[in-house]
Every structure is written in structure tokens, then in C-alpha cells.
Amino acid sequence: MTAYKVRQAHASDHKAIAEMCALLWPDTSLEEHQQEVDLLIKSGMSGTLPGAILTSHEDGGTLTGFLQVGLRSHADGCNPTQPVGFVEGWFVYEHLRGNGIGKALMHAAEAWARHHGCIEMASDTWIDHVVSQKAHRALGFEVVDRCIHFRKAL
Structure with missing residues (x-):
């Protein structure tokens, strides 16, 4: 069985992370993700607040997720x-999901947030992304709002 570890991203990880970002957010170019x-x-x-990318990797160093x-000044359903x-x-590569990688990444993110003085963690996902919703619920998140956003070009 492969052991997976979590750490903060290194500069040398940027290309592999950008490739995962392109799978998660395909409407943005790989070049934009890399930047x-x-x-x-x-x-x-x-932006103007602290942030980090945490990565999971195999013993050999191959990234498996991020x-x-x-930090945000506020989030829906959280103490304002x-x-x-x-x-x-x-993101965790699909063929590796169900091995605890996402959970380990989330626990590391929670520790990062606590270190920055947070008492709550928030997230969001697409309304039709049932797998993500189940993963969030399995890790203790609760739904606080459901919303559909509109826009209109003028």
C-alpha cells in the first residue's frame, strides 16, 4: 500500500499543481493556472490575505492532489x-479518491486556518457536484445556503 503525505507546496510543484487546477477548473487556461x-x-x-497550497504526494514525490x-474576511453562514x-x-486524482487523501488535505487546511486564528472553515461547490457535496458532509461541513447566480451582459 502506498503511503501518502501532505505538505505545503514547493515552487517546483507549480506545473503539476497547475495541471490539476486545469482539470478542476477547465475554463481557465493552463498558462493562467501556472501564473x-x-x-x-x-x-x-x-489577493491581500494569506493563502497556501497544500499538496499530497506518494513516497516517491509524485503529487496526488492539492x-x-x-483567509476570507467573511463567508456565508460563518461568524461575521x-x-x-x-x-x-x-482536488484528488479520480483514480486515487477514497484512500483518505482528500481527508488528509482537509485536516492540513484546517490546521493552517487555526494557525491563522480561524475558528471556522468554509467552502463551496457547484450545485450539481454531488461527489464534492458528499465529501464535504463526510468531513463535517454543513450546508448553509444554496444559491444560483445570474449575470446579464449589457
């Missing part, structure tokens, strides 16, 4: 007087 990942790893900032975590840890993105 965003590289900036976050180097700066430790997501979780991008950041406290910053909150927010899961910006969470």
Missing part, C-alpha cells in the same frame, strides 16, 4: 466578526 499557482506559492498571499486554502479559513480548491 496564479506560482504567485501564490511564492508570495503566500491570495487543496488551496485562504471573525476571519474564516476558506477552501478555494480541492
